[in-house]
Amino acid sequence: MDVLSAMAVFVRVVDLKSFSLAASELGISSSSVSKQISHLEQHVGARLLQRTTRRLSVTEVGAAYHEKCQAILADVDEAENLVSQLQGKPRGLLRINCNMTFGQLLLSKAIPEFMAAYPDVQLEVALDDSDVELLKEGFDLALRIAHPKLPDSSLIARQIASIPLFLCATPSYLAQHGHPQTPEDLRQHNCLVFMLASNTNLWTLTNAEGSQTVQVSGDLKANNSLLVLQAALAHRGVANLASFVIEHYVEEGRLELLLPEFQAEQLSLYAIYPDRKYSPPKVSLFIEFFQGWLENNLQQKLHCQSRA
Amino acid sequence: MDVLSAMAVFVRVVDLKSFSLAASELGISSSSVSKQISHLEQHVGARLLQRTTRRLSVTEVGAAYHEKCQAILADVDEAENLVSQLQGKPRGLLRINCNMTFGQLLLSKAIPEFMAAYPDVQLEVALDDSDVELLKEGFDLALRIAHPKLPDSSLIARQIASIPLFLCATPSYLAQHGHPQTPEDLRQHNCLVFMLASNTNLWTLTNAEGSQTVQVSGDLKANNSLLVLQAALAHRGVANLASFVIEHYVEEGRLELLLPEFQAEQLSLYAIYPDRKYSPPKVSLFIEFFQGWLENNLQQKLHCQSRA
């Protein structure tokens, strides 16, 4: 029997408190899970899980063994990372978690290039705006816009890019409601608010003379910037969106940048990854790669246009 | 692939620096070893062993991985010991190493009783008078007569029995050469010397008035007590042998005990076992069992006869 894979199954079952959930998550059949657990129990000579069809409980022995198994699996992982690091060749599966819109618009474009450059690295990408528990869910790397909360001290957060926000609206909307000339003017506009984490409707604008924060209001708040974008494109109001979201439409002339002499807020993009003794090269490799890619693909055009 | 068993194979190959030695020691074919190593290399994505048909060398990566593997295997072991300990049921394979003659005459009799009492414990016994490296050779327990050297501090040595030695010779020999009446008389006899570890021919005898040590001499020194016994039975001289060796012959009258008012030396029997965080119950169980068994089977008859 493959004790190690059985351990992995066991740990997953304990974590999820279900055979079938563990099975589907691991991509194997529930009968296989059942068998592997049985074999493991036979192997160690003790009942690890007390199971009825409706309830699953971990025995005392099982709980102790579970702890050990976690450590062992982590060590096995570490050993493989060590090997990977020693020979410097990135390889293996890289599991990335990323914010939804950012992932759809930017990461999605970077990934094919990365894959072409490093064929020995397999990718598995989940787009997700809710906070995830990296370690528990087995991600190697999370890309997060805005300041991440790091309750878990075993994680490292590294800022890898700044993402400028821009005020914009359609020419048609502006023709109807006028161009704001000062930040204060924004109070008179229907402001389409993108809430990321903080659901604040305070917009901060900075120019040579300093910063000012305006409390804006409007008839839309959304936690997805594409939704805000669509509203803006539909002439519903003024939006404060990330460069990469509006870029295309500004170029096309469908959106116009407002208050170009002001610098709107900058969002930060953070790479978050486990602080491991031997972190696999694939992770740092991807971060380096993506940071470089973003420098080339993120901020150029609008900056020029805006500050022109 | 079963990574864990492949790790075990890999560790053994590195330790022995040979595929075929590892194979025969592990009881598998060398092609299996070859396959498992290949799979492991594929799994970690690095060459672990640089092998030509004549020489085997460990790569830098392999050396680092080897170290990790050892730790992992030890942890897996510990996890299983923990389980075994938590539920108190001794089970699994117990590998014992024991002195040759002692093993043949005493351990051999205790083992069937142990097996009957604890059917879930499998035994593997090696009789061997040379010092063994418990941990390296995978023994759970060594039974050693005479003071063990413990260079390895991770071992525990516990004295579990005293084995009295007795001076004896055949009636026929004594008829011809006379009965020694004092320790000093032994100098006039042909003394058959059993060398255990120390190859000394000093015999120490103790009575109520104190100890005296006699330097004896004779025409036989041997490191095996059965060999000395045979010489004594063949009327060749006076032997100083462990109770369990001569017991039977004394009862039969083929050997006679000498200087009964003196106490010859006592050898100590030590149980030597790894000092582990979670030591498997089977080890302490066997020690307890054997200690008890020896109390009932070792020292009774001759003592009475000798001191009578």
Next chain:
DNA sequence: AATGATTATTATCTTTATGGAATTAATATT
């Protein structure tokens, strides 16, 4: 270059694992 020793490889056979369907078991619902 031939030899001897040792590993890699291949074909074959055996064992073990897998996934899906049927079964059993335990709880919630009625």
Next chain:
DNA sequence: AATATTAATTCCATAAAGATAATAATCATT
């Protein structure tokens, strides 16, 4: 209490992996 529901287990046919034995290939030694 009977039923419905859900989850784990067992059964079975299939697939995969493992071991073995025999062969081929490799390389130091002579």
